[in-house]
Amino acid sequence: MQQTWRALCSSPLSRPAVFGVFFLWGALISGASVQGVLLPLGVAALAATPSGMLLPTAAGVMAALLLYGGLQGIRYSAACAVLVAVRLLFKESRSLRSLFWFEPLLAGTVTLSTGLAMLLSGDGDLMFGLESVAAALCAALFKQAAEALLVLRAGGQPAEGRRWALTATLCLTGYAGTSLLFGATLQGAVLAALALLALARTGRAEPAQKSEPPPLPSPAVQFKLERTAEVLRELTDRLKSGQSFLPITAVFAPTIETLCRGCARSPLCWDADYNTMADALNNMGVTLSRRRQLQEGDLPEAFTQRCDKPGSFVDSVNAEAAMYDLTRRFRDESLGESAFLREQYKCFSLVLGDLGEDLATPEQSDAAVVELVDTYLKEKGDKPVSVSAGYGKHGKLRISCKTREKPELSGIASLVQQSCNCRLAEPELWRSESGWHMILSEAENFAVSLDRYISPLPGERMAGDAVRDFRTDDMKYILALSDGMGAGRAASCKSRLAVDYLEKLMQAGLRRESATQVLNAALMVGPEPEVFATLDVVVLDLYSGDLEFVKAGAAPSFILRGRELTRVDSHSMPAGVLPVLEPEIHRSSAQPGDSIILLSDGLLPPGQSEQPLCEFILSFDRKRGSLARAMVNFCKKLYQNQPGDDMTAVVLDIRKA
Structure with missing residues (x-):
C-alpha cells in the first residue's frame, strides 16, 4: 500500500488536493449502511490506506462516524482510534506491510476486540463476529483495488482479480454515496447494482489479448x-x-631455506648481491625445465664463485624437482580428461542453477x-x-x-x-x-572495519599471499585470504587470481558454492597449474549477522568475542589440487564487538602451538595500534626473525551500523 502513496504523490495533483480526496473518500465509505446497520468499511479503509494518507483518511472516517452517532458509531470510532495507533506503531516495518494478510488481519482483529468489549459491557450483540470477518474481507478488497490503480497508472493492465477488486470498491463507494444523496438505502443499492452490471459487462467485453501478460x-x-x-x-x-612455466620458487625456495639461510657466506651472496643470485636461479631454472635434472656443471659461474656447497645444492634441487613432478603427475592422474569435463559441466550447471533460482x-x-x-x-x-x-528475503x-x-x-x-x-x-x-x-x-544493520598486514618472505619482492574484501549486491560482506604455494611471483599470481575472480564471480551474482567451484576449475587449468592456493573466506550477512567461514587448505582462524578466542580449523585440500573442491564450512552468528582474525600459515605453521599467539592477542591493547601488524611482528620474533613463509594477518571488526 505504501507504493500507492508514492504514486499519488507523483501525480499532477497538489498535496492538499490529495489529502482532500482521501478525507472525502474516508468520510463517504465509512457511512455505508444496510437497513440502518452501519458497515465496518471505515475500519477496513483505515487498515488499507497508505501510511502517508492515514491521517487525512482517519479524519474523514472519524468525522463521519461521530456525525452518525449511536453505539455503532462510537464502537467503530474506538476501533479506528486503536487501528490508527497500531498503524503508526508499525509505520517503519515494511516487512510486515509487504505481507498480504497484514492489513486484513489488523482490521478483523481490531473490529473483533471492540465488539467483544461492547458485548462484555452489556451493550453489544453477537453480530460483531460477522462484522469482523466483513472488515477483514473489505480491507483485502481495498488493498487489491489500490494495487490495480497502481498498475493502471503505470500504463499496464491489472490482473483479473485486481480488476474485480477495483470494480467492487467503486461499487461500494457508489453505494455509500448514492445512499447519502438519495436518502434511502434501497435507491442506493439499486444504483450500485446497475453500476456493478455495467462494469462487469465492460470487463467481459475486453478481448483476451488485453489480459495481463x-x-x-x-x-x-x-x-x-x-x-x-x-x-x-x-x-x-x-x-x-x-x-605454464616451471615454478622456480616452488623448486628452489626449500633448498635456499635449508642450505642458504644458516650459511656463513649468505651475507656475501644473497644479502650483498640479490639480483645476481636471482638471475643465476633463472638460468638454472631454464636448464632444469629442459632436462628435469641439474648437474654441477650447469651452475652459472656467478653462483659457484659464491657458493661453497654446490654438490649439496644440486642434490637438494633435484630432490625438490622430483617431488614437484610427482605432485604434478598425481594431479593430472586424479583429474583426467573425463573428470575435467565432468567438472566443467558441473560448473555450468551451478551457474545456470543460480540464475534459474533467481527466476523462480x-x-x-x-x-x-x-x-x-x-x-x-x-x-x-x-x-x-x-x-x-x-x-528481498530480509524485506529490504x-x-x-x-x-x-x-x-x-x-x-x-x-x-x-x-x-x-x-x-x-x-x-x-x-x-x-x-x-x-x-x-x-537499503542500509545494512552491521558495519565492518578491516585491519591487515602482509610481510613477504625475506629476500622476496612479492608476497605469495593476497587479501581482498568486497560487498555483494545482496549486502553480504566477503573477506578472502589466499596463500599461493611457496613464495614469490608464481605464488603471488595464483593467490591474486584466486581472490580477484572470487570477487568478480560473487559480485556478478553467483553464490559462494558456485563461485568457489568455478574458481577451482580455473586454478587447475590456468597459468602455473602446479602451484596451488589456499582459500580462507568469511561471508557476513550485513542484514542478519549470519557468519560463514569457507576454508580450503587454510590456516586456523579465530573469533575474538570479549576475552574469549574461538578457533576455526580446516583439514581440506587447497583450491586447484583436485577436480572437486570440498571446502570446510563453519557457520556462526556475529555480534557487535566481535573480531574475526584470519592468518596465513606463515604465522601459524602446521604443528606449531597456537598458545603464545593466542595469549598475545588477548593481552594486546587495541589502543596501541594495528593488531594485524603486531601479530606479524610478534611471530617474527617468535621464529627468531627467520620466518619460513610469507606472513599475513587480517583483523575484521564488526559493529552495529
Missing part, C-alpha cells in the same frame, strides 16, 4: 546474466593468455519506486534502459538500474530516501559494454 524476467536477473557472462569471458581470456523466486516488486526512478531519469534527459525495484529495498549515460547517484539516492523513508547504503556503480549499471540497497 506473463511477467518478464526481472532486470536484476538480466544484470546478473550480463555480469556473469563478462566475468567468465574475462577469466577465459586470462587462462588462454597465461603460459523473484523479489517482491515495487512498481511505484520503479516509476519514481524512471521519471527522475527521464527528467534529467537520460532514458533508462531498464529499472527494477523490490524487497533494492533498486537496479541500467542507463546509457552515467546516472546522477546523489540525486537518485536522495529522492528514494525521501520517498521511501529509508536509509540507503553506499550505491554501487560500474560500466559495461552495454551501458552504466547502478544498484541502490
Whole structure:
C-alpha cells in the first residue's frame, strides 16, 4: 500500500488536493449502511490506506462516524482510534506491510476486540463476529483495488482479480454515496447494482489479448546474466593468455631455506648481491625445465664463485624437482580428461542453477519506486534502459538500474530516501559494454572495519599471499585470504587470481558454492597449474549477522568475542589440487564487538602451538595500534626473525551500523 502513496504523490495533483480526496473518500465509505446497520468499511479503509494518507483518511472516517452517532458509531470510532495507533506503531516495518494478510488481519482483529468489549459491557450483540470477518474481507478488497490503480497508472493492465477488486470498491463507494444523496438505502443499492452490471459487462467485453501478460524476467536477473557472462569471458581470456612455466620458487625456495639461510657466506651472496643470485636461479631454472635434472656443471659461474656447497645444492634441487613432478603427475592422474569435463559441466550447471533460482523466486516488486526512478531519469534527459525495484528475503529495498549515460547517484539516492523513508547504503556503480549499471540497497544493520598486514618472505619482492574484501549486491560482506604455494611471483599470481575472480564471480551474482567451484576449475587449468592456493573466506550477512567461514587448505582462524578466542580449523585440500573442491564450512552468528582474525600459515605453521599467539592477542591493547601488524611482528620474533613463509594477518571488526 505504501507504493500507492508514492504514486499519488507523483501525480499532477497538489498535496492538499490529495489529502482532500482521501478525507472525502474516508468520510463517504465509512457511512455505508444496510437497513440502518452501519458497515465496518471505515475500519477496513483505515487498515488499507497508505501510511502517508492515514491521517487525512482517519479524519474523514472519524468525522463521519461521530456525525452518525449511536453505539455503532462510537464502537467503530474506538476501533479506528486503536487501528490508527497500531498503524503508526508499525509505520517503519515494511516487512510486515509487504505481507498480504497484514492489513486484513489488523482490521478483523481490531473490529473483533471492540465488539467483544461492547458485548462484555452489556451493550453489544453477537453480530460483531460477522462484522469482523466483513472488515477483514473489505480491507483485502481495498488493498487489491489500490494495487490495480497502481498498475493502471503505470500504463499496464491489472490482473483479473485486481480488476474485480477495483470494480467492487467503486461499487461500494457508489453505494455509500448514492445512499447519502438519495436518502434511502434501497435507491442506493439499486444504483450500485446497475453500476456493478455495467462494469462487469465492460470487463467481459475486453478481448483476451488485453489480459495481463506473463511477467518478464526481472532486470536484476538480466544484470546478473550480463555480469556473469563478462566475468567468465574475462577469466577465459586470462587462462588462454597465461603460459605454464616451471615454478622456480616452488623448486628452489626449500633448498635456499635449508642450505642458504644458516650459511656463513649468505651475507656475501644473497644479502650483498640479490639480483645476481636471482638471475643465476633463472638460468638454472631454464636448464632444469629442459632436462628435469641439474648437474654441477650447469651452475652459472656467478653462483659457484659464491657458493661453497654446490654438490649439496644440486642434490637438494633435484630432490625438490622430483617431488614437484610427482605432485604434478598425481594431479593430472586424479583429474583426467573425463573428470575435467565432468567438472566443467558441473560448473555450468551451478551457474545456470543460480540464475534459474533467481527466476523462480523473484523479489517482491515495487512498481511505484520503479516509476519514481524512471521519471527522475527521464527528467534529467537520460532514458533508462531498464529499472527494477523490490524487497528481498530480509524485506529490504533494492533498486537496479541500467542507463546509457552515467546516472546522477546523489540525486537518485536522495529522492528514494525521501520517498521511501529509508536509509540507503553506499550505491554501487560500474560500466559495461552495454551501458552504466547502478544498484541502490537499503542500509545494512552491521558495519565492518578491516585491519591487515602482509610481510613477504625475506629476500622476496612479492608476497605469495593476497587479501581482498568486497560487498555483494545482496549486502553480504566477503573477506578472502589466499596463500599461493611457496613464495614469490608464481605464488603471488595464483593467490591474486584466486581472490580477484572470487570477487568478480560473487559480485556478478553467483553464490559462494558456485563461485568457489568455478574458481577451482580455473586454478587447475590456468597459468602455473602446479602451484596451488589456499582459500580462507568469511561471508557476513550485513542484514542478519549470519557468519560463514569457507576454508580450503587454510590456516586456523579465530573469533575474538570479549576475552574469549574461538578457533576455526580446516583439514581440506587447497583450491586447484583436485577436480572437486570440498571446502570446510563453519557457520556462526556475529555480534557487535566481535573480531574475526584470519592468518596465513606463515604465522601459524602446521604443528606449531597456537598458545603464545593466542595469549598475545588477548593481552594486546587495541589502543596501541594495528593488531594485524603486531601479530606479524610478534611471530617474527617468535621464529627468531627467520620466518619460513610469507606472513599475513587480517583483523575484521564488526559493529552495529
